[in-house]
Amino acid sequence: MIISNYTSKLFKKIILFSLFCVLSTNAQQLQRIGFVDIEYVLDKIPSYADAQKKLNTETSTWKQNLDKMYLKLDTMKKEFLNEKPLLTEDLIKERETEITTYENEITKAENTYFGVEGKLFELRKQLVTPYQDLVYNAVQTIAKLRKYDMIFEKSSSIVMLYTNNNYDISELVLRYIQKSQKEIEQEEAAIKREEAKLAREKRIQEQRKKREEALKKREEERKKR
Template sequence: MKKIFLSIVLLLSVSISWSQRSQIIAYIDMEYILENVPEYLEAQNTLDEKVVKWRQTLDKEARHIEVLKSDLANEKAILTKDLIEEKEEEIALKQDELRRLESLYFGPKGDMFLLRKQLVKPIQDQVYNAIQSISARKKYDFVFDKSSDLVMLYSNKKYDISDLVLGTIDRTRLVDQKNAKKEERKNAPNELTTQQKEAIAKKEAIVAKKLSEKEAKKKALENRRNELLKKREEKRELLRKKKEALKKKKEDQKKEQEKKDENNN
């Protein structure tokens, strides 16, 4: 219903404007354009490879948690209450870590969002710039996206400017490559300017900061895990000493009883 409503509103708007002057309308197929832009396909492949690796990491952690749960279920009958609580706490800690890692990868501002923005946005900008250039040159009043939510009940192929957009992107790419080579040859013998050095230093500082933050989080998690393991070991040692003391007490009582029996005989 929403799509139909938008289509009706659009048609009414165009019809009203048509009475004032002729409107020049064109459309594109964004999916078709992106599928034919090599940079987009390369960016998408890079993103897909990262997603596969992230999924593998999450699956590995999830399987490890399932193993811990299974081990606890199998050993529960022979474990003390304290040991059961420790293992349950360790599992809960692993589950929290898994949720945090999943959010880090696929959250609203996670690695996937940032990487997609970094890889895809420049390509989308190329497409929009090409559309604006063609629209200004051919004086289009409206350019619609055929692959969007807007319902196009009929579209004449002669108003499809998708190939024009691709041609503009290709020409822009060639020009940029030529200019880049000229600039590279021009600046090759020269040292980096102060501004370039500052920009490089700034990028390196940002990367170093991110690495430091990740390392700090990793270290904090490791410290927490070590603390948990230490507490568990202390409890086990305490339990062992209690068992040994109880065993020794029983042995002493047994020896005392044996002495009494010998005296009575």
């Protein structure tokens, strides 16, 4: 029996999800796990919606410009094919050069708009990335404050066929973002104090371990004598 591509993919996802559940059941005895829907959080920030709207408007304009260029290129090619039997060899080469030159202009325009470091990349970095960083930093702070071991992103490539809302910290992240700068600074200061406390405890444990090892060594030497 031949299994369809969709069925095969779904089967793999179910297997992966089952494995994830087994691992999570064991891990939750020792680890604290949560997940966040970043798209949900971003959509709840009014200024982010404005930034995304501006980005979409600019993107639509660039696409329209490219569509016009492709339409003009298509017209140039059709006219050339219709007139080619009547043209001299020199005129044929000239028209071919014109078409190639215009194709290069289109490629250049595409790279300018949507290239690796094109206008879309720069505008997204200017308008959208700050909000994404804001959410990311909020998740990092909450994870440290609430002692989370792992926080997953709900809309990522990780298979999440079922989620228990008890582990959803999306609202928590949103409330954190909406706090005043003073409250955020206070929470970050609390994190630093906690980290300093843990560092001190670690140093004390290491020193205690060294003393115990030194005492043990002296005791062993005493017994030998």
